[in-house]
Amino acid sequence: MAQKPSVPKGTRDFSPLEMSRRNYIFDTIKTVFQLYGFQCIETPAMENLSTLMGKYGEEGDKLLFKILNSGDFAGGVGEQELLERNSIRLTNLISEKGLRYDLTVPFARYVVQHRNDISFPFKRYQIQPVWRADRPQKGRYREFYQCDADIVGSDSLLNEFELVQMIDEVFKRLRVNVVVKVNNRKILAGIAEMIGEANRITDITVAIDKLDKIGLENVNMELLEKGVSAEAVRKLRPILELTGTTAEKLGQLEKAIGSSLVGQKGIQEVRTLFAYIGYGKPEAKVELDLTLARGLNYYTGAIFEVKAKDAQIGSISGGGRYDDLTGIFGMPGVSGVGISFGADRIYDVMTQLELFPEEAVTTTKVLFLNFGKAEEAWCLPVISQLRGAGVPSEIFPEADKIKKQMMWADRKQVAYVVMAGEQEIAQGKVNLKDMKTGDQQLVSPEELIRLLSDVHS
């Protein structure tokens, strides 16, 4: 046997069924984005490496897919560099482009590059694949889609609120039960400041992010290992153990870190956001989670994360505010806030919970069986009329056995089959079969068009 073909690891094919379901998710997200006034843009799959490198930390750089220069890419490499075997230097010589790692950095580049054509605040959405060279595992791919919505050029917390509303709306429409977790980097900074470890904020946030996964004791151990003082760990403990309503948590937190300026600002922001949320009355549970940290280091204000209640798959959506993302591209002082829906994980959750409605499958509505040349000639004008009326219709291209044609219709999940053979045509009618119930009725072509273009669609 020939070698079995395959796709690169972490990548996937999508069948017609999978695609109609994926499009159901994409369409829902797109509709909600547009409902809130976001406009669509696209950026290239590849970016200059100079745009991407250094934006995702040292780890991130390793996870970038690099594209080999075209032509004689080894031509410019000297003996010296080859002998050195320094991968990073060598990479710079033979690759100057990479596949995008997320949609936020290309968007920042876009904003800087097109600043004269954009009127701020700029609300954009973008639904495109991104690539990461990490090791795939459950719910984790090397090629996956992100659905991002960001607002840049506005500091208002109304934007944060709008994003929470959109999260709520999207998951309401998809019928996925979620918890929206909210936190604020400024509060985390305040905490770090108060326990006397202000410059260890990254280590601290990364560690406490794991709280619900590995427990308090392990978090403390990790903090100590990273060199955070025992005194600081002791001080941190009561803050991590805060309970109660959001207002109660904030009250206690204020006592604990109120003397930190940045901490106080954070508390204020969260209060304002929750006040807005109070007006919006979202269906999903929105809660303040002080242990929510999120990895991306560019967040400076609010951070969001969405988890599916009934499935264990990690976060299916997340985002936050970044005060100065465009600064690295030479455009300081532009604040942005955004969210990203992980369509692939949402798909996995919905599959697991069987949440896809039947209508999510897009297929032919009616198939005309093929009885031969004479019947074809009679059917084709009827099919044209159906299509004209917006009914997805087709005729089986071969005059195969009826059984075979029926089987094909069944597998394609066609809703109706029309049989117009010699008998029916003699009466000027067709036999319409409902594939779900098996019922058949003899109708005229006019009735057929009326029936199929009717309510059902």
Add this chain to the structure above:
RNA sequence: GUGGAUAUAGCUCAGUCGGUUAGAGCGUCGGAUUGUGGUUCCGAAGGUCGUCGGUUCGAGACCGAUUAUCCACCCCA
């Protein structure tokens, strides 16, 4: 980058202590039924047991290497 597991038909997997000719279910194809699918019955096709080497009279099974895949960690959507 670190650790663990797996690899047998298109798919999911069984294969006992190393012993004759490699097993099932599902799927595919054909037929029962030349104008009726999703249910039933009958039949058929489909395998270099991931690859290379070793142990042995004998290897799908044991050992080594290699490749691929999956899972977990790190990190993340």
